[in-house]
Amino acid sequence: MKKNKVRSEIVCRCNNVNRETIEKAIRDGCDTMNKIFDATTAGVGPCGGSCRRKLQPMLEHYLATGTFPEKLVADNTGKAPPPKKSPDETE
Ligand code: FES
Secondary structure (H helix, E strand, C coil): HHHHHHHEEEEEECCCHHHHHHHHHHHHCCCCCHHHHHHHHHCCCCCCCCCHHEEEEEEHHHHHCCCCCCCCCCCCCCCCCCCCHHHHHCC
């Protein structure tokens, strides 16, 4: 249960891309930031890419160890928009 929560954690709030999507893209061969941007749309949102601070360590950790880090770098830039509301909370 907890593991699923971690996997569904939103990494890119601009484009609503979760951790599971990023990890799958990396496992499927995205070995550069540009490839992750193209495959997932994470990192190319209107905030200018504040989530790249999370993406880069994920990618580097995977390329070095074949696994993903337990925790992501916190986004303290204040640039990313607040998390999107669930469909139940929208109009
Ligand atoms: S949070 Fe990913 S581009 Fe803005």
